[in-house]
Amino acid sequence: xxxxxxxxxxxxxxxxxxxxxxxxxxxxxxxxxxxxxxxxxxxxxxxxxxxxxxxxxxxxxxxxxxxxxxxxxxxxxxxxxxxxxxxxxxxxxxxxxxxxxxxxxxxxxxxxxxxxxxxxxxxxxxxxxxxxxxxxxxxxxxxxxxxxxxxxxxxxxxxxxxxxxxxxxxxxxx
Numbered sequence: 632x633x634x635x636x637x638x639x640x641x642x643x644x645x646x647x648x649x650x651x652x653x654x655x656x657x658x659x660x661x662x663x664x665x666x667x668x669x670x671x672x673x674x675x676x677x678x679x680x681x682x683x684x685x686x687x688x689x690x691x692x693x694x695x696x697x698x699x700x701x702x703x704x705x706x707x708x709x710x711x712x713x714x715x716x717x718x719x720x721x722x723x724x725x726x727x728x729x730x731x732x733x734x735x736x737x738x739x740x741x742x743x744x745x746x747x748x749x750x751x752x753x754x755x756x757x758x759x760x761x762x763x764x765x766x767x768x769x770x771x772x773x774x775x776x777x778x779x780x781x782x783x784x785x786x787x788x789x790x791x792x793x794x795x796x797x798x799x800x801x802x803x804x805x
Contacts, residue, residue: 635697635758638695638794641693641695641760642694642795643693644692644693644762647729647762651663651730659753663730663756663759664730664757666696667700667759668700668703668726668727669700669703670723671722671723671726672720672722672723673703673720673721674719674721675716675718675719675720676722680719680774680804681774681775681803681804682776682782682802682803682804683771683772684772684773684779684782684799684800684802685770685772685799685800685802686768686770686771686772686790686798686799687797687798688763688765688793689766689795689796689797689798690796691763691764691765692763692795693731693760693761693763694725694727694763694793694795695727695731695759696760696761697758698792698794699723699725699761702770702789702790702792703723705788705789705792706721706770706772706785706786706788709781709785709788710781710785714774714781714782719772719778719782720773721772721785722771722772723769724769724771725761725767725768727759727760728762729759730756730758731757732755732757734749734754734755763795770786770789772785772786773804783799783801
């Protein structure tokens with residue numbers, strides 16, 4: 632299997648050129664990669680909580696689906712361990728729609744025989760990314776006042792997995 636490219640290659644937000652259509656003739660991207668984010672809602676969504684914490688992006692960026700899943704796993708595991716499954720409501724707000732492509736260039740002996748170079752450089756789909764604006768909410772977490780410190784630590788752990796600077800905003804629910 633091919634090695635995963637670094638996130639730096641995809642984090643710049645440029646004009647999207649990954650057209651997917653239900654009509655085969657109009658679709659440029661023939662196959663869409665599977666989304667690695669397993670769950671978007673965790674904890675107890677039916678319970679009412681006193682405080683809501685939001686993890687917000689500081690810059691405009693593209694975040695790959697494996698980074699989102701990694702942040703989700705880290706935060707959810709910490710929250711489950713410290714608070715229990717019914718003492719929080721955790722939601723991932725962003726969704727990876729944008730298809731990332733890669734134009735593989737062959738190198739080594741005999742590469743010139745099967746490499747097209749930049750002649751047909753549209754690329755094959757390799758993954759998905761969420762396009763995030765500055766100040767947009769990435770994750771939302773609701774807890775009671777007694778669990779506020781642990782909730783902040785859970786979001787801080789998730790923040791380290793994202794390729795951008797993030798801020799944690801605490802709001803009181805009415």
